[in-house]
Amino acid sequence: MKKKLISLLLVVALIATIPAAHMSAKSVSMTKSFQNNKKFTAMVKDVGPWWMRAIVYDGQKSVVLTKKNKIQMAADIAVINHKYKSYNDGNKVIMAKKDLKKAYKDLFGTTWFSMKNIEKKNSPQKSTRTIYLDKTNKIHVNLGDWGDSGPSFKIVKVVKSGLTYTATIKMYMVGAMPKTLKGVATMKFRKNASSVYGYKMISLVAKAK
Numbered sequence: 001m002k003k004k005l006i007s008l009l010l011v012v013a014l015i016a017t018i019p020a021a022h023m024s025a026k027s028v029s030m031t032k033s034f035q036n037n038k039k040f041t042a043m044v045k046d047v048g049p050w051w052m053r054a055i056v057y058d059g060q061k062s063v064v065l066t067k068k069n070k071i072q073m074a075a076d077i078a079v080i081n082h083k084y085k086s087y088n089d090g091n092k093v094i095m096a097k098k099d100l101k102k103a104y105k106d107l108f109g110t111t112w113f114s115m116k117n118i119e120k121k122n123s124p125q126k127s128t129r130t131i132y133l134d135k136t137n138k139i140h141v142n143l144g145d146w147g148d149s150g151p152s153f154k155i156v157k158v159v160k161s162g163l164t165y166t167a168t169i170k171m172y173m174v175g176a177m178p179k180t181l182k183g184v185a186t187m188k189f190r191k192n193a194s195s196v197y198g199y200k201m202i203s204l205v206a207k208a209k
Contacts, residue, residue, distance in 0.1 A: 027161045034158040034167065043197040044153050044169060047107065048185075050076045050130070051206040052151040052171055053144065055183050063206040067117045070108060075131040075141045077103035086143065095131075095139040109192045109200035149175030151182075164202065165189050171206070183208045 034040050050073045054063045063069070078100050084093035105111045118139065121132045131141050150173070157168040169185045185206035192200035 027159045030158045030160050030165065031155070034165075035155050039196075039198040040167075041155065043107075043199060043201075044155060044167075044187075046077050046080055047073055047201070048153045048169070048171065049146075049151050051185055051204070052173075052182065053130075055171070055206065055208045056151075056173065057144075061208050063204070065201070065204045067114070068119075071100070071104065071113055071117055072130040074100055074104040074107055074113075075139075077107060079141055079143065091143050091145070093141050093143065095141050097139060100139060106195045106197060107201050109190075109195065147176075149173050149177050152179070163190055165199070181209050 051063055054060045075095065078095055079093060081103065082096075082099050084095065086093050101111045101113070104113055115133070115137070119132045121134065121140075130144075131139065134140060152172045152174045154170045154172070155167060156170055159166050165188065167185075167187045167189070169187065170181060171183045171185060173180045173182055183206055185204060187204050188202040189199045190202060191198065
């Protein structure tokens with residue numbers, strides 16, 4: 001009877017450990033690999049200025065991904081990838097919807113987004129948003145100007161857990177002023193073969209320092 005009880009307890013203990021083993025994926029450091037990964041560093045360089053603008057110029061203490069923010073971020077990428085004819089002294093462009101959708105897919109792995117999440121303005125000249133629609137539903141994007149200084153980014157840590165990577169990125173302003181730490185971003189991402197970056201963004205939290 002005693003042997004049967006001991007055997008039963010061992011079986012119960014073994015079963016109890018199985019779910020835990022599956023649930024807790026081991027984290028692996030990938031920092032050096034991603035610091036030298038040209039596609040990922042290009043992704044950070046392309047999307048980083050959007051985070052910085054929100055923190056440095058809009059005065060936000062923290063930035064997270066929302067439906068509107070995703071579209072605005074994709075608009076920045078589309079401007080980088082396409083040579084649009086600007087207007088209003090070179091500060092604005094009118095963007096093709098297909099270009100915005102392509103940039104959105106490269107960043108987030110899907111072409112789905114709703115035009116309802118783009119703010120409408122009666123007059124394009126009065127808008128201070130990154131992206132907005134005019135009366136005819138044309139997509140306008142404000143380009144902005146960093147002046148004598150600009151953003152710089154340093155990938156300080158990347159870990160992999162299961163299929164998900166988590167990167168810690170420091171954000172600086174450099175140029176005319178001394179190099180100044182402005183914030184730290186935590187970005188989660190996964191592999192995506194269809195993206196020009198090779199990865200898609202899952203989540204983002206950028207906080208001001």
